[in-house]
Amino acid sequence: MVALLMGFISLTPSFPSLPCFPPLSFNKRRPFFPIAAMSDDPIRDWILSEGKATQITKICPIGGGCINLASRYDTDAGSFFVKTNRSIGPSMFEGEAHGLGAMFETKTIRVPRPFKVGPLPTGGSYIIMEFVEFGFSRGDQSVLGRKLAEMHKAGKSSKGFGFDVENTIGSTPQINTWTSDWIEFYAEHRLGYQLKLALDQYGDSTIYQRGQRLMKNLAPLFENVVIEPCLLHGDLWSGNISSDKNGEPVILDPACYYGHNEAEFGMSWCAGFGGSFYNSYFEVIPKQPGFEKRRDLYMLYHYLNHYNLFGSGYRSSALSIIDDYLRMLKV
Template structure:
């Protein structure tokens, strides 16, 4: 199995993109570094930790709860601890997208994220990702620090390519299409709302939500009047389960679905994120609030309600439908 390196992350060079015929490696920070040929072992995670991970002894392996898609484990070694996620049924493209997102956020030097080290295939099928282990403190902490650090990330990381990301990735287990576009409204209408609406029609045979949702997607322009939209690096799936605080009380964000988009889209999961007044106050001191912010909040929630509808069933349909109908009345379309 050939292995290529992106910064400090290594990947199998044969991995496909989630929805593309081949995966492009965007960062290519070590162009002069030769390919390293590694033999498949019975336990590639252990092999990496005891070689490139600089450990000579694995003291213990402990399961960590909290995930519903992947299995999480802590490897305690004499070189420190490593956090490992495995999935027995999904190929490495999902974890590669996660690693690229984590690395992009890590390199901003703003909010803390676990540094990714290695993504690969399991010999019995499935895949794994090895990353930095962060010792967590309280699950709730300084909301002002969270808002400020998140805004600093948005301000620091912009894309000259426009809106999208280097690869397609996943939002939960749903494919998230990140093909680059120069226009944010078009990108959000097609790759975010449009994709989810098509899934709902195919999965549930739901023509009503599809037709009304598409009508909304075609008429989003007035919601962005007098708004300056820059392609900021977004975590993409920021809810309470994907953010915490380390033992020093500093905010940490995890499990991203990264792409470059309108910074306000980061608040699309606010209905289950617990953002308070201190969070928004600190955020807007770094990234000032733009005209019409309150009118667009539900639009960005809609994407995630549609995704929950597609992932978890009809319990989320009414929330999505209500937002669509409210906007159709507001826009008179």
């Protein structure tokens, strides 16, 4: 989601104003500085054991944000990307790691491989993952479309719609309770959850009541549609799409779950997908009847989330989509 510009950190190593520096070392003759033992630094411990490094040669900050901090750890065994959060426990990063791991296992599109999630001894949490050296563009859109469709085709679930863990969309909890019916899942755990947040946070009974009417009348939008639970990135916008140094597409910062493949395009209003992207995608997974009628329905979830996170600037877009569907469905 767009909130990641303000929160989650891009992996792009292009912040010249942030200096790289060698690993900290404390002078033991100055006891008034707190000296962290090796066992008190789980990030360093993992890198120097399971990460198979013998020394950390450089630690380089990569940007900053209001949610997480990010660093590149250079070692004699390669580089690692580390995100830390000093106030949130491991559950948020566990959700991210599960998503990255699931996408990685499809062996289709490149994602940073997750290695380790854990708590920090002073509070908060961390995640260690593969460091991806990015190129200078977002890559070829036709390749992105094809590889994304291949991921959707390869990543299937026998449990229905949902995910093994709850995660977040930006900083909003995303409920992933396994559900056998897609319409029920999307209505309750995506639209319904966001509508309730808007009611609780803003007292917005108008958008809540109209949204509830829409939730109860979604079935006509899915007539003659075959819906399989596909592995979705879940938050695919331009800030979460890049390419590696070879020009291959890379996607990151997911909010994964198994859902209708078309829901992946819910952030298309700020993803910049062009004709070549969709043409390549639909060559792998053909477009189904009524696709155009459902596009705004999947955007609605993200507009509601932005409304709940950033305020009234997104309310009119969300309400307009709801009202358009109520007129279309005549309910």
